[in-house]
Structures are given as structure tokens and as C-alpha cells.
Amino acid sequence: MSFANVVRRRLILLVFVVFGVSLVTFAISHMIPGDPARMMAGERASNEVVAHMRAVLGLDKPLAVQYLAYLRHLAQGDLGISILTQRPVLDDLVLFFPATIELAVAALLFAILLGVPLGVLSAIAKDRAVDQVTRTLSVTGISTPAFWLGLLLIYLFYGRLGIFPGSGRIDGPPPLHLTGFYTLDAALTGNWPALASALAHLFLPALTLGFVHLGIVTRQIRSAMLEVLQEDYVRTAKASGLSRAQIVLDHALRNALIPSVTMIGLAFGDLLYGAVLTETVFAWPGMGNYVVQSIAALDFPAIMGFTVVASTAYVLVNLAVDLTYMFLDPQIRAVG
């Protein structure tokens, strides 16, 4: 399939997904037993005030009308006003999105920088002690719920040792807003104290979130390497007297990385979900934290906005991954 074909099919899928997600979340959030107008007006507000609030929110109109209005606004990039924060949902998401992306990227970097060497090592030393230890580590990583590792790290490094902060993104004022990524903004503006603080705050949450994916990356690289090491060209390279390091790094690893791109890319989508828990544990002010609070407050515009944005991001990440894969693997490209 050609590039253009893949892109076209995925974009059509994207439209369906966004439509479906908006429909599902709309339907679900209107089955909620609580009354958001009553919640906004307050427990002791009179019935007239609540009725007025209901009219302001448009909750007195038929459901189909409410949904169509929602879709029309959605098409214009208007996700409504959050009941909880009283601000446009889009503004809230723009505020919290960079925090989540920063956390997910840091976690992914950790997983790749440590996972690729571990996977290679494990494959070269198959069934030996190094391999057994690495495999146990990766199973442990895959099996570790973020809240348990996160709480353990907070207890040790914040509570006992006091070397890392246990919550939030930064101490003191955030750096000048350029991208919303505190580490990047601080580095770009040369604000070194802010950079140090942002990195220190990022460390434990990124470690927590990245540990799960360390297991996935290690396992994937190991099995891809094992497969590649069986190939004829590796045998040829061996026979032609190349050094072991040359064979492993130049011949095997490069080819093992191609199939791994998909796995690791898909893992990035999961990282966005994993962030929900990690953010809750570390009070990290990202999208995950935002949606958990919105659900607790029955804040439908916020919940729906989050769901639509998150699913769009998910489909786009998957598309980017597939395109990268096609780009990297000449065999697939040629077929198109």
C-alpha cells in the first residue's frame, strides 16, 4: 500500500473515531445520575437559580439538539466550558497537554536509552546469566503498577532521603512560556535554576512511567535481535571476519530496530494512558490528573474534550508510527 493510501485510510478512520468517541462520551455523560446544573449552582441554591443554570448550560434542550450543538462547536475547535475550572476546555487542555507530553517523552527516552542496550546484551548472551537477569527485569517492569513503584519511589527518595521532590512540576515560578515544556522553556531562556528544578521534579515520575516501557522495549529488542542474528547476512559477516561488535552494531542492531519502531511507537500511545496513574500519584498537573478530577466532579465538557483530544492523538501517533515504519523498511516501501 502506498503512503498516500495509508494516510487517506487513516484520516477516514480518524473522522469515524472522533465522531464515535464524541457520540459515546456524550451518551455516557448524559446518563450520569448527578445534576451538573445543581452542582454548579451549589447545594443550597434555589430551584430558579438551578433552572437558570440549566438553561445557560443548554441542558434543558432535547439530547439530539445538545449533541448537534456539541458537534458544531467541536468542528470549530470549541470544546465548551469546564464546569470545574470555569474556563474553556480547550484552554485547559492546552495548559495541561505539554505537561503530559513532557512526562511521556522523558519516560520513553529513559525506556529506549536503557532498554535498547539491555535488549542487545540479552540477545547476545541468550540463556546466560545476563539474559536471565534482563528478562526477569523486563517481566518485572511490565508487571509493575505505576502507583506501587511511584509510591515506593516517593517514600524512598522524597520521604526518607529527601533528594527528589515528590509532587508537582517545579518549585517557584515556571519559566517564561514558550512551548509549555518547562525543561525546554527553561533551557531556551537560560533559566538554569528553573531547569534544575523542572528536571528534579520530572525524574521520579518519568522513572515510574518509563519502567513499564523499559520492559516492553527490552523484550522487543531482544526478540528482534535474536531473529536478525539468525539471518544469512549475519553469518556472511561472521565468515568474512568482521569483529563481533561490528556485526552486532552495524549489521544486526540496525535491522532489529526497524520492526521495533512499531512496538515502541505504539507504546508511546500507551504512555499517554499510563500517565493518568502516574500523574495522580505525583500530583503532576497534566491531562491525566485533569481527567481524573473532571470525572470526580462530573464535569462533562472537560471529560468529553479530553476523550476526543486523547483519541485523536492516539490515532495520529499510530499513523506517524506506521509511516515511519514504511519509510524505514525499503521492502514495504517497494511493494506500494
Add this chain to the structure above:
Amino acid sequence: MSVAEPLAPVEETVPRRRAGELLRPLLRSPTFLVGSAILAFWVLDAIFWPAIVPQDPQALNVAQTLKPPSPAHWFGTDDLGRDVLSRTLAGASSTLTVAPAATALGLLGGTLLGLVTGYFRGLVDDIIMRAVDSLLAFPLIVIAVLVLAVLGPSVINVILVIAFVFTPIVARTVRSAVLGEREREYVSAAKLLGKSSAAIMFGEILPNITGPLAVEVTIRLGYAIFTSATLSFLSLGIQQPSPDWGLTISLGRAFLQLAPWIVLFPAAALATLIIAVNLVADGLRQAFEE
């Protein structure tokens, strides 16, 4: 059975693995053995905990709150003076009820969908798999959380939600396994013998895809445990005063610096259970690959 069979029975063309053939690599695999042992421990504990807990896991003791581990309370006591060891041992049963039930339901739905789509192909396949693909493009976990927020947290709702999330994932695995099998000779032979589609799907193909299914089941079970604990942690799952691990961890967070044992012991229990399931999955995968 006679020594000289005039015609090889149909079954002999089937590359079906004998149970013993599979068991041997499994019994040699340290990951599988260690995982099974830990898993067996927790399963036995989930059933027999009333007989082994040193104290009533719900018994309050205001004179003994937040006590660190000691000979009287090996894992210490919580903020209400309850024995953490007893609560940790009793906490396995809720997880080990919810997760297997959800896995079984998701497996049932996914296997049916996967068998039907993979075997019949054509329009049915196109429609169902399009639906499955779209479902997989959804952030299902977010929707699960949303559904639970609406329906209200209960054990049944948690089971249904996890099973629903699993169904399309299992369907895809089963379908791709079925696609590999349906072109084989034993399937054509069964068709020639005039067997019905249902008989071929369930009697011929299903037994031949037990390998990938077994791996999928253990992987799903691990995720189910993980997800049910997560939902409890977000207070969308099992409710108080259950000694459920996820719930205990969530409630105990407030005491993390003061009395870490309240959180760390149930958290360690949960981690060992998930690790055990994944070790079993790893062992099974290797055994089927060999």
C-alpha cells in the same frame, strides 16, 4: 488400536501437540515454575484466607493504630488499628475473583468473534473487523473509567467493563490464528467429510489454536489484575471496607511517610501476583515457540 492401520485417520495430519510434548519444556522453564508457584500461593490464599489470617482483617483496635511491624503484627497495623498482614492475605480474593471472571468473559466474546470472522471471511469479517479496529482506536481505558463513573463502582461493573475492553483484543489474536489454520489440510478434510461449520470451528480449529490462546489468556489475566487494581486505586472499583489491595493502597497513601507499611505490603503483594502471571505467560510463550 491395531498396529497396522490401513488408512491414516484425518487427525494424524494435524500437527496437534500432545500435552506431554508441551509439558516438558514448561517443566524445564524456571520462569514458568517460579511464576506458577507464586500464582498457586495466591490462589490458595484467596480461597483459604479465613483459615490462615492471624486476626480478623476487619477488627478495629483504637489502642493499636499505625503501629510498625512487630512480633504481634508482622506487617504492622493501619490507621484503624487493623492488622495489615491479615488484610494483605484477605485482599487477594477480590482481585482473584474480578480478574479471572473478566478475562473469561472477554475470552469468550473474543474467541467467538475471532473464530467466526477468521473462518467465514467475506462480508461478516469485513464488518466485524472494521468495528474491532475502530474499537481498538478508542482510548478504551478512558471510556472504561467514564462508564464506571456513570454506572457507579461495583464488582459486576468492573468485570463487565474489563471484559468489554478485552473482547476486541482477543478477537484479533484469535482471528489471525484462525487465518493460519483454515487453509490447512485437516480443515479441507473435515469439510469433505461434510462436517458443519460450527463443528469445524469448535471441534477442529479451536483445539489447534490453544497455544496462542493460552498465551493470550495469561497476558490478559495479568492486565485484568492490573486494571482492576488501577480502578480500585481510582476508587472506581471495589469499595470499602474490603481489604482489596488497590483500594488499600489508595486509602493508605495519606499515611505513606508516617506508616509506609500500610501501602507497601499490599503493593508488594499485588506486584508479586502480576509478576507471577507474567512469568507464566513468558514460560508458555517460549514453550509454544520452541
